[in-house]
Amino acid sequence: MDIIQILQQDYQRFPENQTYSIYAQDVYFQDPLNKFRGVERYKQMIKFIKTVFLNTKMDLHEINRVGDTIKTEWTLSWNTPLPWKPRISISGSSELRLNTQGLIVSHIDYWHCSRLDVLKQHLFSLKSP
Numbered sequence: 577m578d579i580i581q582i583l584q585q586d587y588q589r590f591p592e593n594q595t596y597s598i599y600a601q602d603v604y605f606q607d608p609l610n611k612f613r614g615v616e617r618y619k620q621m622i623k624f625i626k627t628v629f630l631n632t633k634m635d636l637h638e639i640n641r642v643g644d645t646i647k648t649e650w651t652l653s654w655n656t657p658l659p660w661k662p663r664i665s666i667s668g669s670s671e672l673r674l675n676t677q678g679l680i681v682s683h684i685d686y687w688h689c690s691r692l693d694v695l696k697q698h699l700f701s702l703k704s705p
Contacts, residue, residue, distance in 0.1 A: 579678060580641055587650065590634035591626045600679040607685035618683075629654035630661065646672040646680075656698055664697045
């Protein structure tokens, strides 16, 4: 199975059973809230998402590879464990860079909204799942 197929499957079952073997041990990860290095730290972040968020879903809209770069477009949604359980949705994109062994050495996520927009969804959404 090639890396595109693996990523498609990982997005489909996110955050469950992710394929960490496609990441270099010292992978660099960045999103609007985090910046760190290491696949172990990446595993901890995914475990946090699995543990804290409810009904997490990752919709993959597009995935393309050109050379050593993979670009994706996606929407991540979940219910936050607040009493009113707001449904939060973030659309974004990722840029993944591969090393010569075909492992992901850089994973940078970009949100198509601001952190304030995400906070507003928590405060002003009174919808239940």
